[in-house]
Amino acid sequence: MATEDYKEGIPVMGKIPETLPEWKVYFDGNFWGHHGRERAGKEISLAKQFIWDGEVWLMPAIYTCSKGLVVDFCIQVPAERIRFFMDKWNLSMENDGTHFTEEQRMQIEADNPLTINVSPQVVLNGTVLSKTRGCGVSWNPCLPKVNDFEARNVIRHYGLDPAYGWAIWRAAFPWTKKRKPQIRTLSINLMQIPVAISGPHFQVSAPGERIEFTHPTSGAQNTLIVQEYDHREMSREDFDNQNQEFPTHYTVMSYTLSQDLPDDAFTVTDCLRSDQPRKKHNNPNNLQTTDGICFVIVGGADRPTAIIYGGNEQSKLHVVCSALHFPPVEDVEWRMVFYEKRREDLTVEIISA
Structure with missing residues (x-):
């Protein structure tokens, strides 16, 4: 196993070059490797630096591959900003955050300075290339022992200062033509993915009920009007598994808003997660849950799903499904979730004619 050398508490990356493989980037790969016989892309060094909403961004290189273009983004984060975030949430190597509520996790995701919520677009020779896949790693100078091998490799290859935190994102953009x-x-067009903000909880029992609420940012008053509220059960024939039993009971709610919000700005979700599948037993009183199973069923099995109907000429009808449970849940606790963009879009010129 590789060892680290330290200088003033900061890992010195150049001391273990024998453990780091040759740097190669593949269109269908990621920071952890690749599959198949694809040839590595050709690296084009850029060292492009710019400021976006007070943050220092670096585009160290792009890679031209047979299938498309790969772009690496590196965001520099001061160590004191990371330390403030960790102290706020009491995060450490001993505290992995498993005890946090769903609302707390949502707020942590919004606060985390090493989180990248960006949807990038490449404009190549006047043609827009949309991202098809991406992956990310991060470097945390406040917890040097938790930084993984891949983050160390990026820090070394691009010569990034390890005294700073780094959020590193790799995005792949396929060519529009075969050649x-x-x-x-x-x-590059950079667009922030809206940040989720937890809102008030509420319960309803019948159509026609009205829930008044205030937008957490704008302060605008609004009303959610329940149009339909129904308890339903999925057919067990929808689950093709002889050894496991799946939850089937869920609740459907449709609603309109007195002041409709954009489709990506507001939703309603169940406060509970779906029950996990469990092994089938001959004795119904001896049922055990199956840990580590993740399942998704259209309509909101693992996570509540929002479906939007209607046009611009009428109030849009929004439909959400609760989580799935083994016993029916009579009183579902719903949570409003708001989504907000906190920075303006940015276009960065990389190569000009």
């Missing part, structure tokens, strides 16, 4: 184009002009 690899020659790069004449290149720019």
